[in-house]
Amino acid sequence: MDEGRKEIYVLKDDDDRDDEEQVFGEDENKERGNWTGRFDFILSCLGYAVGLGNVWRFPYLCYRNGGAVFFIPYCIALFFVGVPIFFLELSLGQFTSSGPTACWKFAPLFKGIGWAMVIVSALVGIYYNMIIAWAIYYFVLSWVDIHSRGDHVPWDHCDNKTSSPFCGENFNETATANCTLNGYVIEQGICKSSYGADGTNGTIIYGIVDAKVAKSFGFSKRSPAEDYLYWQVLKTGPQGNGMGYDMDNMGKVQWELVLCLIAAWIIVAASLIKGVKSSGKVVYFTALFPYAVLIALLIRGVMLDGYYQGIEFYILNVKWERLSDVAVWKDATVQIFFSLSASWGGLIALSSYNRFHNDCLRDSLIVSLGNCLTSFFAGFVIFSYLGYLAHQLNVSVDNVAQSGVGLAFTVYPAAVTTIPASPLWAILFFLMLITLGLDSEFALVETVVTAIIDEFEGLRKKKAWVVIAVSFIFFLFGIPLCMNGGEQLLSLMDDYAGGWNVLLIAVLECTAIGWVYGTYDYFNGGHRTSSTRPGFFRFAEDIRVMLGRKNCTSCIWPAFQYWWFICWCFISPMLCLLLIIYSWYDYNENIESKKLSYGHGGQWYLLGWAFTLSVIIGFVLTTIYMFGKYHYDLSRLISPTSLWGPALPKHRKLLPYSALNNGPTITNGKKSSEVHENESLDTKF
Numbered sequence: 001m002d003e004g005r006k007e008i009y010v011l012k013d014d015d016d017r018d019d020e021e022q023v024f025g026e027d028e029n030k031e032r033g034n035w036t037g038r039f040d041f042i043l044s045c046l047g048y049a050v051g052l053g054n055v056w057r058f059p060y061l062c063y064r065n066g067g068a069v070f071f072i073p074y075c076i077a078l079f080f081v082g083v084p085i086f087f088l089e090l091s092l093g094q095f096t097s098s099g100p101t102a103c104w105k106f107a108p109l110f111k112g113i114g115w116a117m118v119i120v121s122a123l124v125g126i127y128y129n130m131i132i133a134w135a136i137y138y139f140v141l142s143w144v145d146i147h148s149r150g151d152h153v154p155w156d157h158c159d160n161k162t163s164s165p166f167c168g169e170n171f172n173e174t175a176t177a178n179c180t181l182n183g184y185v186i187e188q189g190i191c192k193s194s195y196g197a198d199g200t201n202g203t204i205i206y207g208i209v210d211a212k213v214a215k216s217f218g219f220s221k222r223s224p225a226e227d228y229l230y231w232q233v234l235k236t237g238p239q240g241n242g243m244g245y246d247m248d249n250m251g252k253v254q255w256e257l258v259l260c261l262i263a264a265w266i267i268v269a270a271s272l273i274k275g276v277k278s279s280g281k282v283v284y285f286t287a288l289f290p291y292a293v294l295i296a297l298l299i300r301g302v303m304l305d306g307y308y309q310g311i312e313f314y315i316l317n318v319k320w321e322r323l324s325d326v327a328v329w330k331d332a333t334v335q336i337f338f339s340l341s342a343s344w345g346g347l348i349a350l351s352s353y354n355r356f357h358n359d360c361l362r363d364s365l366i367v368s369l370g371n372c373l374t375s376f377f378a379g380f381v382i383f384s385y386l387g388y389l390a391h392q393l394n395v396s397v398d399n400v401a402q403s404g405v406g407l408a409f410t411v412y413p414a415a416v417t418t419i420p421a422s423p424l425w426a427i428l429f430f431l432m433l434i435t436l437g438l439d440s441e442f443a444l445v446e447t448v449v450t451a452i453i454d455e456f457e458g459l460r461k462k463k464a465w466v467v468i469a470v471s472f473i474f475f476l477f478g479i480p481l482c483m484n485g486g487e488q489l490l491s492l493m494d495d496y497a498g499g500w501n502v503l504l505i506a507v508l509e510c511t512a513i514g515w516v517y518g519t520y521d522y523f524n525g526g527h528r529t530s531s532t533r534p535g536f537f538r539f540a541e542d543i544r545v546m547l548g549r550k551n552c553t554s555c556i557w558p559a560f561q562y563w564w565f566i567c568w569c570f571i572s573p574m575l576c577l578l579l580i581i582y583s584w585y586d587y588n589e590n591i592e593s594k595k596l597s598y599g600h601g602g603q604w605y606l607l608g609w610a611f612t613l614s615v616i617i618g619f620v621l622t623t624i625y626m627f628g629k630y631h632y633d634l635s636r637l638i639s640p641t642s643l644w645g646p647a648l649p650k651h652r653k654l655l656p657y658s659a660l661n662n663g664p665t666i667t668n669g670k671k672s673s674e675v676h677e678n679e680s681l682d683t684k685f
Contacts, residue, residue, distance in 0.1 A: 028355045029097055029647055031460070033275060035353050040280030042363050044350050045090075047287035047439025049340050049371040052131065055436065056407040058339070059314060059379035061331050063401055066322030068315050071376075073323070073332035078372055081575050082336040084567035085506055086347065087364035088513055091543050093351030094360050097647035099450035100345035103352070105644040108630065109637035110512040112622030116505050117345030118451045119618045123497035123611055124344070125444035126474050127490045129268065130481040132437040133260035134409065135430045137233060140260075142426040153426055155228035156417035166219070167227035179206060189213030225414035226406075233257075233409075234487050247492070247604040251484025258482045261475060268441055269471040272449065273464045276353045279442050286435040286442075291374075293432040294381050300425065301384030310387020313397040314379050330582055333575060338498065339371055343505040346443035349450040356651045359551035361543075382407065385415040392418055405487075408433060445470060488598050496608030500583040501615040503576045508619075510576075513539055514569035516638050536565045545654045 027034045035041045062070045096103040101114035142153060158167035179191035184206050191206040208214050208221075222230070230236045235254055237245045245251040271282045301307055322328050341347065351360060383397070389411065390397045402411055412429060416422045449466050453459045459466055481490050518538030540561045547554040598604040630636045645652045 022355045022357060032097055032647065033277065033353060034355055035276050035280050037280060040276065040283065041350065041354055041358070042366060043283045043287040044276075044280060044439070044443065045347070045363065045367045046370055047283050048346050048350065048443035049367055050287070050290070050374045050436065051339075051341075051440040052408070052433065052436055053335075053339055054371070054375040055378045055382065055433070056404055058335060058375035059382045060401060060404075060407065061335055062379055063314050063317070063383070063398075065325075065328045065331055066319035067313075067317040069318050069320055069322055070328065070332060073329045074336060074372070077329075077333040077336040077575075078368065080567060080571050081333060082340050082342065082372075083364060083368045084564060084572050085337075085342040085510070086340050086368050087361060087564070088509065088568060089342065089347035090351040090360040090364050091539070091546070092513070093348035094354040094356070094358060095542055095546055095646060096644075097352050097354075097356075098348075099352050099454045100348045100447060101451040102454035103348055104512070105641045106518060107512060107516050107638045108626050108641060109623065109634075110508065110516070111626055112619035113505055113508050113512065114345065114348075114451065115622045116501070116615045116619040117343065117348070118448055119615045120343075120498050120502055120505070121345050121444045121447040122474070123493060123614070125441060125448065126477045127481060127493045127497070128437065128444065129264045129441050129474070130257075130261060130478055130486070130490055131405075132264045132434055132441060133257060133482075134233065135433040135437065136260045136263055137257065138409070138413070139427060139430040139434060142423045142430060151421060151423070153413070153417060153422050154232075155225040155413055156422065158224050158227065162232060163224070164222070164227050164231040166222045167231070168221065168224055179209060188217040188219065189215075190219050223410065223414050225417065226410040228413075229405075229409045230487075235484050236487060237484060245484035246488045247485055247598045247607075249485060250480065250489075253479065254482050254484065254486075257486075258479065261478055261482060264441075265471045265475045265478075267438065268445055269467055271438070271442060272445060272467045272471075275463055276350075276446075279446065283439060283442070286439045289435045290432045293428050294378060296428065297425075297432075298377075298381045298384065300419070301381060301388065304384065304388035304391075304419070306387045306389075306391025307384040308387065309390060310383035310385070310397055311380060313387065313401075314383035326582070330579060333579055336372075337503070337506070337576075337579075339375065340368060341440070341443070343502050343509065344444070344498070345447040345451070349447040350443060352450065356546060356646055356648065357548045357551065359547065359553055361547060361553040361557065362551065382412070385412060388418075389415040445474070492598050492604060492608050493611060496611040497615075499612060500580045501612050503580050503583075504616070505619075506576045507573045507580075510568050510573040514565070514573075518640070519638070534565070534569055536569055540565070542655065545656075 022028070024038050025036060035044075062068075092103050093099070096105070098105075099114070100117045101111065104111045104114055154162075179186055184191045184193055186209050189208065189210040189212070191209050193206075208219070211220075214220065234257075235245075235251070237251070271279050337343075354360065383401075386397055386400050389400050392415075393400065400411055401407075413426065416425050416429065419425055445467070448470055449463065452466055452470070453463055480486060483489075512535075514536045515534050517535030519535050543561075544554075544557055547557055598608075626637060645655065
């Protein structure tokens with residue numbers, strides 16, 4: 001053993017309280033801080049997991065993939081991928097009391113995983129708050145309309161002064177003779193005047209001559225709600241190939257949206273400025289209010305004509321043959337994975353503020369199941385209104401069912417316009433979208449902030465300024481999203497920022513925990529040994545100690561730990577790898593159409609790949625740096641550092657393999673952080 005190494009010094013533990021006693025209202029970890037209330041953490045996790053995708057994506061996937069039969073692959077994916085990775089991240093963050101960049105001291109080789117997670121959270125956090133800004137715009141507009149328009153909202157009809165030529169009755173069929181008689185020309189299936197220099201000025205749309213041809217060029221009649229979104233709110237310009245704004249022609253900044261984005265970032269910064277002490281209080285409203293609104297909306301929805309048509313389409317239209325379709329299983333697994341926000345770093349960051357003996361297994365099961373049940377319940381709410389809207393328009397439900405922005409900002413607002421007191425229901429719906437989005441945004445920003453203060457501990461006492469700085473920088477990056485073509489940029493970021501790269505992160509963290517964790521430099525009676533067993537068993541022992549004897553799941557952990565072993569070491573990473581391969585295959589099959597999705601030039605998909613690869617580059621560069629820091633010694637890179645373990649000495653002593661139990665008396669007066677972190681556990685004790 002190297003006699004020149006430092007001794008490990010840690011703070012003396014003078015707390016004589018029962019180790020497993022959790023006292024809420026005071027911090028167990030004085031330096032880092034903890035959640036104040038008993039339910040702060042679980043509500044924060046629930047709010048993080050339950051986001052906009054539960055409302056606007058899951059119901060659409062369910063109807064598209066065979067109705068109720070979709071729940072079979074969905075539940076299988078939940079138990080084999082979703083819950084295992086969710087529990088893995090909560091356990092890791094809670095055990096180490098560290099964020100996503102500082103929790104890898106059991107094997108520094110994997111530190112790059114944490115920075116990859118931070119990059120994903122940063123990219124998603126930038127565009128996610130823009131969606132919240134749109135909801136704020138509609139929310140404020142609905143309040144104004146109560147006072148100025150009474151029982152109406154501005155998207156309930158086509159206004160000749162403010163609507164586009166494609167809105168409702170403005171875009172009617174016309175005969176060829178009528179078009180030429182009035183001096184117009186017929187191009188791309190529509191009757192129109194000549195275009196101005198920018199493709200919009202001077203343009204007059206008279207009507208549709210050939211609906212089929214017009215649709216092939218991107219021209220179609222818009223509902224008033226859809227027209228209001230794209231013409232008045234986002235101001236994307238005329239529809240049609242080569243017309244309007246996109247990534248090739250971003251247009252100018254829309255200052256109304258900038259103000260809404262400022263408001264969104266002020267809310268986020270104000271809620272996080274005192275860390276989990278402030279955000280833990282806000283989530284009692286933001287996490288629970290959406291459920292109250294969903295219940296109210298469902299009660300109102302089932303009172304509308306045609307609601308049963310929508311419910312039947314959503315859940316009772318069972319197509320068993322869809323189970324043989326690989327795409328259905330892919331949709332189910334991807335939805336579970338991203339709905340739970342696994343491998344984004346947020347779960348590790350949130351759980352790092354837990355008390356050491358918090359029952360993280362119980363919390364994982366509650367949040368995972370609660371998230372999925374929320375998606376299921378939201379489907380009934382959404383499709384009751386889609387059934388009503390289909391009944392009003394005298395069309396089938398599949399003609400009004402959409403996903404994403406189309407559902408949240410066009411379909412539901414269109415349904416609201418035909419309900420008495422429509423501004424009130426619009427206010428409730430958009431406030432629900434705001435609160436659903438804010439919970440997820442809190443965790444995304446907290447992930448970045450936690451990573452920064454974990455790496456630069458001197459900033460811990462200046463966390464408020466870190467929050468403000470991160471929020472301001474993210475706001476600046478979000479300004480291009482406020483331009484005319486910003487919706488296209490947002491779509492690009494959504495498609496590429498958190499795709500197969502996040503699945504790769506999941507594979508790497510399962511490998512690190514399942515196979516590498518604690519397999520090297522294992523201490524037994526003070527002597528250094530190497531374990532031949534997979535790292536899972538060391539991690540399982542740490543979880544057993546962390547759960548303690550008093551938690552409700554402590555008695556079932558030993559009986560079911562092999563289930564987690566099978567998932568973490570085999571099933572979860574293998575399924576993620578299969579998804580990655582399928583994603584690459586699907587992308588190559590549709591690459592030409594994807595190239596043209598964001599602009600006429602077709603080159604902007606390269607920017608999307610830059611977003612994707614930035615996550616991978618973050619991991620690779622960090623790994624190269626760690627190799628240099630440890631002098632290319634692989635054995636040290638997969639060995640625990642001297643700082644590995646729980647944050648508090650009284651918890652480190654509980655571990656059967658802990659060096660703190662095998663060495664001489666702990667010296668009082670120095671923090672463990674004073675030991676250089678690249679000291680491996682063969683340090684002198």
